Amino acid sequence: MLTKRIIACLDVDHGRVVKGTKFSGLQDVNDPVELAKYYSEIGIDELVFYDITASNEKRDIFLNVVQETAFNVYIPFTVGGGIRTVDDFNKVLKAGADKVSVNSAAVKDPSIISSAALKFGSQCVVLSIDAKAAGDSWEVYIDGGRTPTGIDAVEWAKKGEALGAGELVLNCIDTDGVKNGFNLRLNRIISEEVSIPVIASGGAGKMEHFLDVFTEGKADAGLAASVFHFGEIDVKELKKYLSDNGVNMRI
């Protein structure tokens, strides 16, 4: 059967991974391509490159990184950050990315999801949702979690699927960076409401959190950044732990 996926996310600024990493044996811990190779070798199932370069003129540096990665790494990888138009999709896909994730731009103009899905296929359109608790429900935020939209996260997830998104990344602002675990309830609600895969993001601090989000949270994949980069969670160990606990893993 299909395995649950473990995904590592790399934030890239001006072609360099921000916040470095603590892997011994790597010549250049800020080189995204070298890191991608490393992760691929230790068995990560997928990678996400998130471009946080603020200035638009510097986008070409990032595209070079994507190209280099595509030539060296043979697992699926998604590119996100600063995707605003169908042409932006085109550029990163041409550079060799497999999927493109879109967030704020899709809230501002949902038709970008359907246009991209029609042009490149749903399988490469990933809708990334930043959600924050608002009473009994969750509200969608955009612009890197700064701007509330008044949109209900569950409704937005359903609409994203209907428009042709092939996958959802659910980033919970409340749990992000706290390392207290993923938002199990929201992951579960959305996983039950949509038929496309849901990637849980935000909150991983220890291995048990992944087990919880795959079982109770019903997520299809778990994404994390710093806990992997800083070796707080070892990817190989994590996959073995999950497998030992009955979660189907690629080992």
Added chain:
Amino acid sequence: MVGIIDYDAGNVGSVMKAIEKLGGNPVLSCDRNVLDKCNILILPGVGSFGLAAKSLKLRAMDEYIKEAVSKGRPFLGICLGMQMLFDKSYEDGENEGLGLISGEVLRFGEGNDPAWDDELKIPHMGWNKLIRNRDDSLLAGLSEGEYAYFVHSYYAVPKDWNDVVLYADYSVRVPGFVRKDNVMGMQFHPEKSSVTGMKLLKNFLKEGNEIAD
């Protein structure tokens, strides 16, 4: 040269790069004169069957493929490219495929297979274990139970299970690698399936070059 058939079927960058990495020389084309110089052909493909079939026809590539294959040229269809090898698909209505391998392509849950589990998500997306149905020379160096990366909502239902080398279990049996002599197809993306996929591609290129010689 390895001819990648160009019919506007989505993202072919990663296939090209994988071939290059393995020492092959990929060319993307729908020009017979160019493809004639290629000793190996690959039909990539993401997107929907109906559009792809039309697009292939529009470029007369359907006839070209049948011709090339009948002359024994090694041929590999990937993902949608594998589905196109079959007689017909029910994606976008009913559409005819290349008919190089007998069988049909159905949407998960729409076949008559009672084994289908309604709880499962569509698309079948992610890593799944490859189960050996029969042996094949392309499996050289592959261990039992390696994983490959799949993304698809439709799957092939072959008439003859002897054409299936590897399959995956998604409540129903999903053909992953089909082969009839020089005609081969992979439902998963070998170019995205890490070491496992690269081994299969490497074996395909090696054997392809031997057949073509």
